[in-house]
Amino acid sequence: MLRLDDVTKEFRIGAFGGKSVAAVQGVSFEVVPGEVVSLIGESGSGKSTIGRMILGLNPVTSGSITFDGLPVRAGKEYYRRVQGIFQDPFSSFNPVFKADRVFTMIKEAYYPSVSGPEWTAKVEESLRDVRLNPGQVLGKYPHQLSGGQLQRLLIARALLLDIKLLVADEITSMLDASTRIDVLNLLAELKIRGLSVLYITHDLSLGNYLAERTVVLRRGSVVEMGPTERVFGDPLHPYTRELLSAVPRLHETWDDAVPVETCLYHERGGGAGGLAEAEPGHFVACARLDTC
Numbered sequence: 001m002l003r004l005d006d007v008t009k010e011f012r013i014g015a016f017g018g019k020s021v022a023a024v025q026g027v028s029f030e031v032v033p034g035e036v037v038s039l040i041g042e043s044g045s046g047k048s049t050i051g052r053m054i055l056g057l058n059p060v061t062s063g064s065i066t067f068d069g070l071p072v073r074a075g076k077e078y079y080r081r082v083q084g085i086f087q088d089p090f091s092s093f094n095p096v097f098k099a100d101r102v103f104t105m106i107k108e109a110y111y112p113s114v115s116g117p118e119w120t121a122k123v124e125e126s127l128r129d130v131r132l133n134p135g136q137v138l139g140k141y142p143h144q145l146s147g148g149q150l151q152r153l154l155i156a157r158a159l160l161l162d163i164k165l166l167v168a169d170e171i172t173s174m175l176d177a178s179t180r181i182d183v184l185n186l187l188a189e190l191k192i193r194g195l196s197v198l199y200i201t202h203d204l205s206l207g208n209y210l211a212e213r214t215v216v217l218r219r220g221s222v223v224e225m226g227p228t229e230r231v232f233g234d235p236l237h238p239y240t241r242e243l244l245s246a247v248p249r250l251h252e253t254w255d256d257a258v259p260v261e262t263c264l265y266h267e268r269g270g271g272a273g274g275l276a277e278a279e280p281g282h283f284v285a286c287a288r289l290d291t292c
C-alpha cells in the first residue's frame with residue numbers, strides 16, 4: 001500500500017534560492033492494493049510534484065512516503081514495486097538507442113542471471129500483455145513508434161518488474177482520442193490484475209472513467225477526497241464544485257462564482273490543516289478558504 005503522511009514540498013526559487021514556493025502542503029492519502037486513485041486539480045496545484053516525490057525524483061521537504069512500509073530511499077527494492085510513466089513518452093527514450101533498450105536496462109539492473117531466451121520470452125509476454133505485437137515494436141527506434149506504442153512499451157517495462165503501483169502522470173494527454181481510450185482500458189485491465197494506479201490528470205472525465213477514489217488538490221493541499229462517485233456526484237467543497245462545473249465564467253472572479261454558505265469542515269469539527277469526514281470515506285477541507 002502506498003502511504004503519504006503529511007507530505008510537504010517547498011522549492012527554492014529566485015536568483016540565489018533565497019525564496020521558496022510551497023508546492024505541496026501537508027498532503028496525506030493512501031492507495032490500497034488493486035485500487036485506482038485519481039489525483040485531480042488545476043494546473044499548478046501540485047499533482048506532478050506529488051507524483052515525482054512518490055517516484056523519488058524530487059525529495060520531500062517533510063513528511064513521509066512509503067510503499068508497504070518501504071521508504072523511497074530503499075531504492076531498488078522500492079522501485080521493484082513502484083514505477084511511473086509520464087505525459088511525453090518520447091522524453092522517456094533516448095532517441096539514439098532502440099526503444100527496447102529500456103528492457104535491457106531492466107534486465108541488467110534486476111535480472112542479471114536470467115538467460116537470454118528466457119528474458120526474450122518474458123519481454124514478449126509483457127508486450128502482449130499491453131497489446132503490442134513484439135514483431136512490430138522490438139528493434140525499432142523511438143521515432144519509428146507512435147506515442148501510444150511508446151506509452152505501452154513503458155507500461156510493459158513496468159510489468160516486467162511485477163510492480164504493485166504505477167504512477168501515471170497525464171499519460172494520455174498527448175495521445176489522440178482513440179489511442180487514449182485504448183491506454184485507459186489497458187490501465188483498467190491492469191487494475192483487474194491487482195495493480196494499483198495513481199492516475200494524475202487535469203481531465204476530470206478521464207479520472208471519473210477510471211478511478212474508484214478521487215483526491216482533489218488545490219494549491220498544494222487536499223480539499224476533498226473520497227469515492228469517485230461521491231466526489232463527482234455530491235461534491236462538498238466549493239473548489240471541487242467549481243472544477244466540476246463547466247467553463248470558467250470570465251466576468252466573475254473565482255470566489256464570486258462559488259458562494260460558500262456552509263462549511264462541513266467546521267460543522268464536523270475538522271482539525272487545523274486537516275479534513276473532516278462528511279460521510280464514510282468522504283473527506284472535505286475547510287471551505288472558507290482564505291478567510292479561515
Ligand SMILES: Nc1ncnc2c1ncn2[C@@H]1O[C@H](COP(=O)(O)OP(=O)(O)OP(=O)(O)O)[C@@H](O)[C@H]1O
Nearest residue numbers: 011013021023042043044045046047048049050202
Ligand atoms: N522544480 C521546481 N522549482 C520551482 N517550482 C516548481 C518546481 N516544480 C514545480 N514547481 C511549482 O510547484 C507548483 C506545483 O507544480 P506541479 O507541476 O506539481 O503542478 P501540477 O498540478 O502538476 O500542474 P500541471 O497540471 O500544469 O502539470 C507550481 O507552482 C510550480 O510552479
